[in-house]
Amino acid sequence: MSSPERAKSGAKPGLKPAPKAAKAKAAPAKAVAKSAPAPARAAKAAGGAGRTAPADKAAFLKAMAKGVAPNSAASRKLVEKKGSPFAPAPAAQAPRVEVLRRIPAPPVVVNTPESDAALQLAAAIERMLETGDMGKLQPHAQQALVASLCKLYAANQEAGERYAILGGRTLVAATDVMVVCGALLKAVDLQVFELGMWQSWSAG
Amino acid sequence: MAEQFVGKASEFKDGERQIIRIGEAEIGVFRHAGEFYAYSNFCLHQGGPACEGLTIARVEERLRPDKTSMGLFFSEKDMNFVCPWHGYEYDMKTGAHISDPRLKLRKYDVVQKGDEVYVVA
Numbered sequence: 001m002s003s004p005e006r007a008k009s010g011a012k013p014g015l016k017p018a019p020k021a022a023k024a025k026a027a028p029a030k031a032v033a034k035s036a037p038a039p040a041r042a043a044k045a046a047g048g049a050g051r052t053a054p055a056d057k058a059a060f061l062k063a064m065a066k067g068v069a070p071n072s073a074a075s076r077k078l079v080e081k082k083g084s085p086f087a088p089a090p091a092a093q094a095p096r097v098e099v100l101r102r103i104p105a106p107p108v109v110v111n112t113p114e115s116d117a118a119l120q121l122a123a124a125i126e127r128m129l130e131t132g133d134m135g136k137l138q139p140h141a142q143q144a145l146v147a148s149l150c151k152l153y154a155a156n157q158e159a160g161e162r163y164a165i166l167g168g169r170t171l172v173a174a175t176d177v178m179v180v181c182g183a184l185l186k187a188v189d190l191q192v193f194e195l196g197m198w199q200s201w202s203a204g
Numbered sequence: 205m206a207e208q209f210v211g212k213a214s215e216f217k218d219g220e221r222q223i224i225r226i227g228e229a230e231i232g233v234f235r236h237a238g239e240f241y242a243y244s245n246f247c248l249h250q251g252g253p254a255c256e257g258l259t260i261a262r263v264e265e266r267l268r269p270d271k272t273s274m275g276l277f278f279s280e281k282d283m284n285f286v287c288p289w290h291g292y293e294y295d296m297k298t299g300a301h302i303s304d305p306r307l308k309l310r311k312y313d314v315v316q317k318g319d320e321v322y323v324v325a
């Protein structure tokens with residue numbers, strides 16, 4: 001038999017044909033080897049050229065019977081191949097935590113002794129409102145308080161210390177604001193249109 | 205559901221918030237009064253960023269024994285957070301809508317292990 005014929009029929013020189021049972025055993029390995037390109041191609045190329053040494057052929061057959069050895073070049077190729085049964089099962093991807101935004105805590109207020117005293121007075125006024133003892137803080141005391149707060153707030157604004165006149169945790173009704181604003185304008189003999197003009201001329 | 209490391213508790217100041225993404229979910233993690241809370245950042249109203257608005261004490265009306273109103277006050281203990289789009293207000297401890305508690309933001313468990321904070325998602 002010429003070499004090309006041998007290659008075609010699969011007969012190996014110097015080797016007995018494998019018994020049937022052995023052949024059946026090797027069948028799954030063959031199926032694997034079918035998709036194993038490297039050794040098969042190498043062997044085919046060698047066999048096709050007719051220059052393969054019997055030892056090489058024996059090695060090839062052993063490889064065919066064994067299947068693809070782990071960690072061999074062939075197995076690595078198979079692992080890389082998409083959809084290959086040798087490819088590792090895709091690991092369950094752990095979702096990653098991505099920080100999108102950090103929202104800082106509101107600034108901490110540090111009280112001075114004067115602020116503490118003012119807060120105590122404000123709390124006392126709130127208690128008076130709760131209990132209905134509105135006359136406890138007499139008008140002259142209220143006038144002094146409102147006047148000094150007006151001056152202090154305006155001076156801070158002038159100095160560039162801009163802040164809202166009412167804090168976030170204050171519940172003042174809109175009606176109360178209108179009553180007080182109207183009274184303040186009246187006290188300094190201003191009309192609402194004058195306030196409007198001043199606001200349109202300045203950034204106030 | 206797995207515990208996802210969010211950060212160190214020592215670097216998470218009280219009153220601070222973090223908006224994080226875990227997989228598909230966008231989550232707001234709050235630290236309030238030493239406790240951690242985590243809710244879905246998708247508002248039940250129209251999908252606004254529910255956890256990114258104001259945090260504000262609950263407004264409560266105090267009544268005298270004869271049921272006359274003493275006015276509105278800010279609660280000393282209950283805190284809410286407000287969706288910045290249209291003002292849906294949610295309870296910090298439960299994620300429930302203030303006026304209709306049947307509506308609840310999806311809540312995520314927060315686990316603290318030593319100094320490490322994890323969100324279960």
Ligand code: FES
Pocket residue numbers: 247248249250251252253254287288289290291292
């Ligand atoms: S989307 Fe949040 S209040 Fe409308």
